[in-house]
Amino acid sequence: MLLKMNTKKQSSFAIAVTGILFLQYVGSILANSHTPPQNNNNPTPSNNKVTRPLPGPDLEWKIIRNRSCLYIDKTKYLWKLVVNQTARRRLITRSRRFGKSLFLQMMEQFFRGRSELFEGLFIGKWGNRNTFIPLPKPDDGGDWIEYPVIKLNFKLIEKFTTIYEFKSEYYKILTDIAKSYKIEDFESGYGSTRLLISALYCKFNSIPVIVLVDEYDYPYEYAISKNNIDLAKEIREFLDDIFGIIKNESKRVAFLFLTGVSKLTLAVLQSGANNIVDETYNPEFAEAFGFTEEEITEHMRGHIEEFAKSESVPFKDIMDKMRIWYDGYQFDPNNRSQRVFNPVSTISNIRNKKFGCYWIQTGSMDPIPGMFYKEGWSLDVLLKGMSISQSIISGGSIESQTPTLILWMFHNGYYTMNGQDSSDVIVKIPNFEIETAINTSLLSYDPIAQLPYAHYCLSELLLFKNNLRYGNVRAAMSILQKIGFPAYAHPLNQEITAGEVTRRLTMLFEIATIKHENGMTFKKIDGENDDGGDIDMWTKDLPTNYAIEVKISALTTGNLNAAKGMRQFLDYVRDYRDSLMQKLGNPTRFFFLSIAFEIPSKVGKAGTASLASWIFLPVNNSVNNCELLYK
Secondary structure, three states, X not given: OHHHHHHHHHHHHHHHHHHHHHXXXXXXXXXXXXXXXXXXXXXXXXXXXXXXXXXXXXXXXXXHHHOOOOOOOOHHHHHHHHHOOOOOEEEEEOOOOOOHHHHHHHHHHHHOOOHHHHXXXXXXXXXXXXXXXXXXXXXXXXXXXXXXXXXXXXXXXXXXXXXXXXXXXXXXXXXXXXHHOOOOOOOOOOOHHXXXXXXXXXXXXXXXXXXXXXXXXXXXXXXXXXXXXXXXXXXXXXXXXXXXXXXXXXXXXXXXXXXXXXXXXXXXXXXXXXXXXXXXXXXXXXXXXXXXXXXXXXXXXXXXXXXXXXXXXOHXXXXXXXXXHHOOEEOOOOOOOOEEEOHHHHHHXXXXXXXXXXXXXXXXXXXXXXXXXXXXXXXXXXXXXXXXXHHHHHOXXXXXXXXXXXXXHHHOOOOEXXXXXXXXXXXXXXXXXHHHHHHHHHHHOOOXXXXXXXXXXXXXHHHHHHHHHOOOHHHHHXXXXXXXXXXXXXXXXXXXXXXXXXXXXXXXXXXXXXXXXXXXXXXXXXXXXXXXXXXXXXXXXXXXXXXXXXXXXXXXXXXXHHHHHHHHHHHHHXXXXXXXXXXXXXXXXXEEEEEEEEEOOOOOOOOOOEEEEEEEEEOOOOOOOOEEEEO
């Protein structure tokens, strides 16, 4: 009986051991599958719990790691990029200086097998051996190997004037990569892209090649900035050839990853087998570039506490202000809560212990004022944001669309997504840094000085604003004459309308930082019919505000016609004053202002428009108690 019991125990023990061995075997298989490591998103204490020095501008990723500088771990997004075997050719675009180059430097070191640089990071315990294809482990069982890497930075190719110069510089880069891998007899020129891939594949004994491309769209944008449209088209065709060759090397190229600022119309970016997949607005990568608030408070707390101490304010006050200045960038159109801070401005602000415009200094805002005035934008509208077509987000490309201020701002980081409205995407200025920079850019731009007969300076417009603030309309109108606004409002040989004068007056108000809105329609209170009126524009937030109506009179009839227009305006005010004031919220100090311009007659008299007359009418006084002045 005892023998039988021992036999049963031995049998149960054998089954248990077999089960344990089987589980260990399954575990070993899972350890080599594409399941992410179980160390959580937080780096180890050695990387995270001390106040590390902030990295300097333009430091390479490997130097940041070697010097133990602060690095917010983004390697989990590298894991998401390489683990998906269904998409081995990918593109992500972000605005300039948003961490794209640093991310590619990190990717390069990962594929080169620099395991020591990844200690304590999310992907560090995983390794790169079985990233794309199962590879037998060496005797030491290591998880890291070296992949051959072709890393291209097209921003290093500049100051070219022809496609031949660009190709020559590109081939030189390939030659340098071949030399770095000690590939002999490498022939630079047509076909060298495929030749380099083949040579690296052979040299590394059939380990596939990794291709990383930074600023892929820069050559095209550079040609466009030089107004060389033909060169830009040649550049685009050449880029399509290059990426077409790489993406078709499905056996020898394991992974192709592109970053840039905007999406170009390339054949390889269209839908199709093995084509490049645009992941720019994939929610999985919405926080891959820039800093989340959680990342800032966790990794930069010590620095922010020092900042707060220097300002004698709580930690929360600094964070609240940082959120206003630098937060607000959204890359998932369906998730308004998933926002990131501008990385350059955030680090610069904390390092300098001073709030200001940092990211703006890394690029040019020159196109904004020109497009703003040419397209007749109102600053109020621009700052509020608007809806744009979903196609611009999902499938549009920068050069396939008509260049406009909104598109330029969106593709260059001055606008960001802010949710969806039906089939459209809502875009807006992300934060106070961008708003401040746009205001400054518009104030420093001089649209009028470039036109004939115009004598314009900012100080005069600020004086114009101050006169309006305190009801000194006579002085304000004198300034309009002095700076040559009528000439600017009506250049020679152009038709002029009240709408066009209003549009240009709007530009002037923008420069003078006078808050205003354009266009209001209203109906007469207690009227017997549906007749109504409208106001061209009205000011806001001044101690004294104005409802402004623009009138046009012919030069041949002179002041007689202007006076007739003024009398009509008086009747208009009498009938609709109460209705208009009710719609404006019944402000305490509000005035009607009608400005009349003389224009050359259509029979061919020379000259430009001039300020003919204006009428100034306090709303709380009798309509007969007004000031009517002629030029």
